[in-house]
Structures are given as C-alpha cells and as structure tokens.
Amino acid sequence: MLQVKNLSFSYNKTKILNHINFSVNLGENISIIGESGSGKTTLLKLLYGEYDLDSGSLFWGKQQILGPKYNLVIGYDFIKYVAQEFDLMPYISVEENIGKFLSNFFPEEKQKRTKELLEVVELTKFAHVKVKTLSGGQKQRVALARALAKEPEIILLDEPFSHIDNFKKQSLRRRVFNYLKDKKITCIVATHDKNDVLEFANRIILLNNAEIEANDTPKYLFQNPNTPLIASFFDEFNTINNEIVYAHQLGIVEKSNIQVIVNKNYFKGTYYLIESYFENETIFFEHFEELSEGNTVYLSINK
Numbered sequence: 001m002l003q004v005k006n007l008s009f010s011y012n013k014t015k016i017l018n019h020i021n022f023s024v025n026l027g028e029n030i031s032i033i034g035e036s037g038s039g040k041t042t043l044l045k046l047l048y049g050e051y052d053l054d055s056g057s058l059f060w061g062k063q064q065i066l067g068p069k070y071n072l073v074i075g076y077d078f079i080k081y082v083a084q085e086f087d088l089m090p091y092i093s094v095e096e097n098i099g100k101f102l103s104n105f106f107p108e109e110k111q112k113r114t115k116e117l118l119e120v121v122e123l124t125k126f127a128h129v130k131v132k133t134l135s136g137g138q139k140q141r142v143a144l145a146r147a148l149a150k151e152p153e154i155i156l157l158d159e160p161f162s163h164i165d166n167f168k169k170q171s172l173r174r175r176v177f178n179y180l181k182d183k184k185i186t187c188i189v190a191t192h193d194k195n196d197v198l199e200f201a202n203r204i205i206l207l208n209n210a211e212i213e214a215n216d217t218p219k220y221l222f223q224n225p226n227t228p229l230i231a232s233f234f235d236e237f238n239t240i241n242n243e244i245v246y247a248h249q250l251g252i253v254e255k256s257n258i259q260v261i262v263n264k265n266y267f268k269g270t271y272y273l274i275e276s277y278f279e280n281e282t283i284f285f286e287h288f289e290e291l292s293e294g295n296t297v298y299l300s301i302n303k
C-alpha cells in the first residue's frame with residue numbers, strides 16, 4: 001500500500017501542496033486531476049522521490065520513499081515515472097530503448113519481453129526505427145513501454161496519452177490500463193482527460209488550492225458533483241437555483257418555469273449541445289436535433 005501522510009511541499013516559498021493525505025492499495029488505478037498548475041506533476045515527482053518534502057511522509061509498504069537529501073540516486077527500483085518530457089535515447093532503435101534496462105544474460109527472455117511491450121504500446125512495426133525519427137505520440141509510447149520493461153510495482157504516469165492521436169487513443173488506453181491491471185501494477189495517473197478516468201480509475205483525487213478537494217470513485221463524483229470544479233471535469237454543466245445540472249440532465253418540455261431562448265447549436269455527433277439564454281444567464285442543454293436560433297423553449301431537469 002502507498003501511504004501519503006500529511007505531505008506538504010513548496011517551491012521556494014510558494015506552497016504547492018498542503019497537508020495531503022491519501023492511500024493507494026496494491027494494483028489500484030488512481031487518477032490525479034485538477035486545473036493546470038494545481039500540483040499534479042509535483043505530486044507525482046514527490047511520490048517518485050525527486051524532491052524532499054517540507055513535512056509529512058511517504059511509504060510504499062514498509063519502505064519509506066525519500067528525496068535527494070537522503071538518496072544519492074533519485075528514485076527506487078520498484079517505482080517508475082513517465083514524465084511529460086520522455087527522456088529517451090534518440091540514436092538507438094525503439095526496441096533497443098525498451099530493452100535498455102533488461103538483462104542481456106537472458107537474451108530469449110529479453111526478446112520475448114520486448115516483443116510483448118511493443119504489442120502493448122502498438123509499436124511492433126517501429127521496432128527497428130531510430131527514436132529520433134518518431135513523432136511525439138510514438139515517443140510517448142516508447143517511454144511507456146520502457147517504464148514497464150522491468151515491471152515496476154508502481155507506475156506514475158503524467159498525461160500518458162496526451163500526444164497520442166484520437167484514432168489510436170482509445171485502443172491504446174485500454175491495452176495499457178488492462179495490462180497494468182492484469183499485472184497488478186499500482187498506477188497513478190495525472191490527467192486532464194476524463195476518458196483516462198471514467199472507465200479505468202478506482203478513485204479520483206482532485207487537487208485544488210494545494211489541498212484535496214475530492215477523493216472518491218469516478219461514478220460517485222460524476223453522479224454527485226458537489227462543486228463546479230468536479231462537474232466541469234466530466235461534462236458541460238449549469239448552475240440553476242444553486243444546483244449543479246449537467247447539460248444532459250435538461251430536456252425540452254411543453255411548459256415549465258425554465259423558459260429559454262435558443263442562441264447557438266453545436267454539433268456533437270450523437271446530439272447537439274444547445275446554448276440558450278435564461279434570464280441573464282447562459283444555459284447549455286442537449287437535444288437530438290438542431291433548434292432554430294431565437295426560438296423559445298421550456299426545459300425541465302431530469303436527474
């Protein structure tokens with residue numbers, strides 16, 4: 001189990017994380033979310049042992065995770081960190097980058113493992129290509145495979161699919177997260193993308209103002225968005241009479257006390273997102289077809 005106890009950290013004098021407490025069970029997938037600058041990357045780096053804490057402690061089981069003040073070499077064998085900058089070796093091939101930290105004493109084992117990882121990140125075709133010629137998304141996949149090569153106990157992923165195109169993202173995400181789950185590798189993911197979270201995370205930790213604003217399952221937080229920040233992570237939402245209402249929770253009815261004027265239609269594939277005016281506010285709702293601008297319609301809340 002990973003235990004984060006009363007962790008506080010500042011860069012210079014600016015407090016980034018203040019009295020953070022949470023724990024992660026073996027094999028769990030945890031999403032760290034929060035606005036840009038809320039401290040997600042900093043938290044991952046602290047978990048990796050890259051910086052010294054101002055106060056508090058970090059434990060993986062009985063092993064304390066300590067920063068550079070206590071360790072000559074940063075990091076531990078059981079934990080891998082895939083940063084937003086990938087830090088690969090550009091002049092050797094994809095296969096060589098992945099196999100770099102695998103023992104040459106067992107060449108067959110090494111070859112098998114490299115092949116398996118190339119499949120996980122869908123890069124088999126690129127095995128012999130030099131990394132410097134790869135695109136950003138391909139490099140990101142090499143970095144992922146390399147971090148998994150020696151099968152860590154915990155993997156820390158910073159925006160792991162941010163450079164991957166939409167054509168590949170879904171299948172790659174499924175492959176990687178299912179692989180981690182099968183191998184019972186504990187996984188902590190800093191992300192802005194709800195698709196990394198909804199289907200895969202056991203829990204979400206939301207950082208705001210240096211503290212944890214929420215720590216619960218994706219399903220619970222999606223269904224009970226107590227703050228605008230939580231709601232905005234999942235979907236388009238409105239605040240109606242101090243209540244958070246997702247756009248998909250509003251439907252057109254014959255008559256109600258929510259009378260709106262249609263302003264704009266946004267095509268979303270399976271539905272239209274309609275922007276409308278309600279008194280002095282903007283209200284978004286979903287509808288199966290386009291509505292004429294300037295029309296008056298009535299909405300009801302279906303929760």
Ligand SMILES: Nc1ncnc2c1ncn2[C@@H]1O[C@H](COP(=O)(O)OP(=O)(O)OP(=O)(O)O)[C@@H](O)[C@H]1O
Binds near residue numbers: 012038041
């Ligand atoms: N090395 C550093 N020295 C000083 N301040 C830093 C350093 N790294 C980050 N910060 C600051 O700490 C805060 C948190 O940064 P961090 O990168 O952890 O946020 P984040 O939530 O990961 O953001 P993003 O979603 O944009 O990646 C930011 O205000 C940032 O400017």
